[in-house]
Amino acid sequence: MNAIETKRLTKRFGMVTAVDALDLTVREGELFSLLGVNGAGKTTTIKMLSGLLKPTDGSARVLGHDLLTELPAIKPLLAVSPQETAVAPNLTVRENLELIAGIYNSDPKRVQRMIDELGLKEAEKFKAKRLSGGWQRRLSIAMALVSDPKLLFLDEPTLGLDVLARRELWQVIESLKGKVTVILTTHYLEEAEALSDRVGVMNGGKLKITGTPREILDAAGTENFEEAFIRLAGGEAK
Amino acid sequence: MKRTFCFAKRNLKEIVRDPISVGFGIVLPIVLLILLSIINSNIPKEAQENMFEIRLLAPGISVFGLSFIALFAALLLSKDRESSFMLRLYTSPMTGGNFILGYALPLLPMGVVQLIFCFAAAIALGLPFSANLFVCIAVCVPIMVVNIAIGLICGTLLNEKAVGGLCGALLTNVTAWLSGCWFSLDLLGDGFRKFAYILPFANAVDAARAAVDGSYADIPGKLWVVSAWAAGLTALAVVIFTHRKKLK
Ligand SMILES: Nc1ncnc2c1ncn2[C@@H]1O[C@H](COP(=O)(O)OP(=O)(O)OP(=O)(O)O)[C@@H](O)[C@H]1O
Ligand SMILES: [Mg+2]
Numbered sequence: 001m002n003a004i005e006t007k008r009l010t011k012r013f014g015m016v017t018a019v020d021a022l023d024l025t026v027r028e029g030e031l032f033s034l035l036g037v038n039g040a041g042k043t044t045t046i047k048m049l050s051g052l053l054k055p056t057d058g059s060a061r062v063l064g065h066d067l068l069t070e071l072p073a074i075k076p077l078l079a080v081s082p083q084e085t086a087v088a089p090n091l092t093v094r095e096n097l098e099l100i101a102g103i104y105n106s107d108p109k110r111v112q113r114m115i116d117e118l119g120l121k122e123a124e125k126f127k128a129k130r131l132s133g134g135w136q137r138r139l140s141i142a143m144a145l146v147s148d149p150k151l152l153f154l155d156e157p158t159l160g161l162d163v164l165a166r167r168e169l170w171q172v173i174e175s176l177k178g179k180v181t182v183i184l185t186t187h188y189l190e191e192a193e194a195l196s197d198r199v200g201v202m203n204g205g206k207l208k209i210t211g212t213p214r215e216i217l218d219a220a221g222t223e224n225f226e227e228a229f230i231r232l233a234g235g236e237a238k
Numbered sequence: 239m240k241r242t243f244c245f246a247k248r249n250l251k252e253i254v255r256d257p258i259s260v261g262f263g264i265v266l267p268i269v270l271l272i273l274l275s276i277i278n279s280n281i282p283k284e285a286q287e288n289m290f291e292i293r294l295l296a297p298g299i300s301v302f303g304l305s306f307i308a309l310f311a312a313l314l315l316s317k318d319r320e321s322s323f324m325l326r327l328y329t330s331p332m333t334g335g336n337f338i339l340g341y342a343l344p345l346l347p348m349g350v351v352q353l354i355f356c357f358a359a360a361i362a363l364g365l366p367f368s369a370n371l372f373v374c375i376a377v378c379v380p381i382m383v384v385n386i387a388i389g390l391i392c393g394t395l396l397n398e399k400a401v402g403g404l405c406g407a408l409l410t411n412v413t414a415w416l417s418g419c420w421f422s423l424d425l426l427g428d429g430f431r432k433f434a435y436i437l438p439f440a441n442a443v444d445a446a447r448a449a450v451d452g453s454y455a456d457i458p459g460k461l462w463v464v465s466a467w468a469a470g471l472t473a474l475a476v477v478i479f480t481h482r483k484k485l486k
Contacts, residue, residue, distance in 0.1 A: 050329045054484075075331040086322040088248060090255045095248070102244030103330050127255075143326065 001064060003028045003151055003181035008058035011044050018044040020205035031182045033192040036202035037233055042185040043083050046153045050080045063151055079149035083156050085140045089129035093120050093139050096128055097146050104147035114142040117172055133160050154184045170195060193225045201232045208232050241332050245340030253344055259310060263352050267303030268359040275363045296360035297374060297446035298419030300353050304382055305413040307349050308389035309405040315341055315393030316401045334480030342386045349382040350375060374449035377457060380464040381442035387471035394479045417443045438467040
């Protein structure tokens with residue numbers, strides 16, 4: 001089964017067409033990276049697929065349910081780590097995780113597991129607002145993972161993380177492969193190349209190309225992923 | 239239910255970890271009580287002005303003080319609405335009812351605490367202690383709900399800045415004028431009086447005064463009006479929040 005299937009999915013904000021008749025298919029258990037320059041429409045796509053924005057046009061099926069009519073059936077199964085860090089500032093790290101675990105009715109043991117896996121142990125009792133940006137980021141990601149989702153949206157998860165934390169997060173993401181469908185956006189191309197089963201490059205709200213990192217390289221006729229990205233995404237950029 | 243409860247727990251923590259506003263809600267009614275008692279003691283006996291007598295003043299101020307809970311609720315919600323934390327919760331399975339009840343529940347004990355402090359101060363100022371005061375606290379619960387619902391509606395519709403102005407200044411003034419806790423509603427004429435008694439505030443003050451007096455028979459007639467408003471406004475808050483949360 002496909003985890004995501006969109007048909008001409010479109011979002012317009014007044015005159016701006018943020019996502020333009022997008023046809024995107026993501027298989028179950030796949031790690032799919034959505035790449036594209038600033039303003040390409042990645043976040044808008046994620047917001048539509050996670051039920052935060054109503055599509056202007058088109059349709060989508062998410063985990064076998066219709067996005068427009070069956071959202072309540074989809075919501076318990078998905079989790080989002082938004083582009084902007086999203087934590088409750090006055091709660092501690094542990095309390096933040098417990099809150100989300102409670103809302104999704106997930107196994108309370110997962111709270112400890114997330115603390116261990118994302119290296120949050122030493123910060124566990126700190127209030128979120130006292131954490132550094134990178135630590136808040138880790139917490140924000142842990143909060144997306146704690147509900148054990150079937151479908152996970154990670155919007156620029158590694159933004160602001162130090163090199164070690166980023167590698168640790170890569171491992172966590174790798175370990176989800178096959179079990180969880182992950183849609184990832186990132187501006188770190190080596191990250192997309194290393195982690196993704198498939199990659200899609202967006203520009204001006206349209207999907208320019210999808211394929212495995214290998215296929216992307218071949219299509220662009222280069223061995224350098226960044227170069228390939230520039231050729232594919234930059235083509236018509238302003 | 240579990241979702242509401244988890245979210246309520248978070249909001250309770252958010253409230254008690256912001257001690258300044260909690261302190262404000264507790265201290266302000268006490269200050270008013272003291273000031274007005276001093277004024278009362280300076281009013282000549284022959285003026286026959288009994289509005290500020292402690293047995294009328296204490297229940298009046300306690301109901302008035304509860305309007306700060308509206309401000310509190312509104313600030314809590316409007317601040318959350320502007321955060322990306324809220325976006326995360328919008329992607330979760332939480333419903334409008336989960337949100338509204340989750341905000342409202344922890345504000346109820348806060349209101350009770352405020353009343354306890356208010357009555358403790360009133361006792362120090364000469365209000366005789368009796369079991370009636372506990373009845374009064376219970377009688378104040380519906381008006382608490384009214385205030386919480388109004389606050390949550392404001393917090394849903396307005397941003398943080400507007401909330402401070404509207405709930406802070408306007409609502410407290412409206413309660414002051416319409417509740418009859420500052421002056422007798424008869425002074426403003428029959429039409430105004432009737433109007434005030436359609437709204438919950440004056441009814442709540444009367445019910446609280448009746449409770450303090452021990453005239454229990456007078457309570458139900460007033461309290462059902464307040465309770466109807468409480469139920470109606472809470473339902474309205476859920477509807478408005480759900481609508482606002484809907485996809486744009
Ligand atoms: N709420 C909004 N109102 C109006 N325009 C919007 C809104 N959200 C996004 N846009 C516009 O939609 C387009 C796509 O934005 P989006 O946030 O999806 O880009 P992105 O690919 O996530 O970019 P970035 O890499 O910078 O995060 C942009 O032109 C943006 O200005
Ligand atoms: Mg983005």
